[in-house]
Amino acid sequence: MYYMGVDVGSVSTDIALIDEEYKLVEKIYLRTKGNPIKAVQEGFKILKNKYEDSEIYAAGTTGSGRMIAAAIIGADVAKNEITTHATAALEIDKDVKTIIEIGGQDSKIIIINNGIVNDFAMNTVCAAGTGSFLDRQAERLEIPIEEFGNYAMKAKSTVRIAGRCAVFAESDMIHKQQLGYNYAEIIRGLCDALVRNYLNNIGKGKTILPKVLFQGGVAANIGMKKAFENELGFEIFVPENFSMMGAIGAAIIANERVKKTGKTNFRGLKLADNNIFSRSFDCEGCPNKCEVVKIYENNNIIGYFGDRCTKWSSKTAEKSKLA
Ligand code: SF4
Known part of the structure; x- marks a missing residue:
């Protein structure tokens, strides 16, 4: 028996299948490319060759595209990212007090007290420090993104990079290159700057206590982990499935829901082959004139x-x- 979580973000769509012990048995990472319907269908094409519908007991969605994904797959729950990340983190360690999450396009901090979300903040405006910004810098320096963190670790010293805004950070990196600093020093400086930016903005006014879990795609970057540890003064932990925590949390919550209701709304993996599309219209029901999307x-x-x-x-x- 498996539980499915689908995390549809603006950059990536992650699909997780977990087993009855909440162990991850399948993970699918796809680029959303502005078309969440296609991304979900592509993921289901992969899954339907390996699993039967009857093996999937519950399905949940999360991420900015959770409502569209929920409508498509017949989700049992559609929950925001704060709830799903916290649920997955608490499943790993009941004592977690802080979650640092940095994804492709946004970043968040979640403060947990006695196993309950006490406070949180999200940043969806500033690109500096997100996965997309780091991808762009890696590409510009012609260094594979997987190697980016290792470069930072090799630096014998650091250089101060202005990290307050993506545009300044990039131009300051170029300036430091021109001054003769090597790539390792510049990348370490960048990690330090992005962590300072995170703590001064999204982390402002928050008491960051251990144990801290570092989640989201950027947690793959060992240079960022080290920079957080240097600033905070204690060790932080990267969970094994750091990039799938939203999807895993959605799957756990979906299972809890279906355990209560006794039945799932999941529409099955066959929808991979169906013609699914959306159309929008302006509702005239009141002055809000919402743009409503029909699937x-x-x-x-x-x-x-x-x-x-x-x-x-x-x-x-x-x-x-839907919840
Ligand atoms: S709030 Fe939006 S959807 Fe609701 S009646 Fe008004 S325009 Fe229509």
Whole structure:
């Protein structure tokens, strides 16, 4: 028996299958490329060659595209990233007090007290420090992103890089290259700057206590981990499945829901082959004039989202009982 979690972000779509002991048995990473429907269907194409629908007991979604993903797959729950990341982290260690999460396009901090989310902050505006920004710098320096952190670790000294904004950080890196600093020193300086930026912005006013878990794709970068440890003054931990924590959390919550209700709304892996598409319209129901998105499967409407008042999405909710 497996539980599925689907995390649809603006950069990547992650699909996790976990077993009854909440161990990750399958992970699929796909680029969303602005088309979450296609990304989910591609993932399901891979899964349907390996699993039967009857083996999937529950399904949940998370991420910025969770509502569209929920409508497509017939999710039992659709939860925000704060809840799913915290759920997955607490499953690893009940004593976790802080989660640092840095993904492709955004970053967050989650403060946990006695196993409950006490406070959080998200940054979706500033690109500096996100995975996409680090990808871009690695590409510019012609260093594989997987090697980026190792470069930082090789540096004998650091150089101060202005990390407050992506544009300044990049131009300051170029300036330091021109001054003759080597790549290792510059990359270490960049990691230090991005960590300072994170702690001064998203971490502002937050008490960061151990145990800290570092999650999201950027946690692969050992240079960032080290820079956080230097700033905080204690060890931080990167969970084994650091890049899949949102999807794993969604799967855990979906299982808990289905255990209570006794049945899943999951529509099955066959939807990989169906013609799924969306159309939007402006609702005239009130002055908000929401842009509502309708999801079709083979010309049948399977869900709505984008309305502020649930006038339309409640039709989805009726059908699939979304949380
Ligand atoms: S969906 Fe609801 S809030 Fe949005 S315009 Fe229609 S009635 Fe108003």
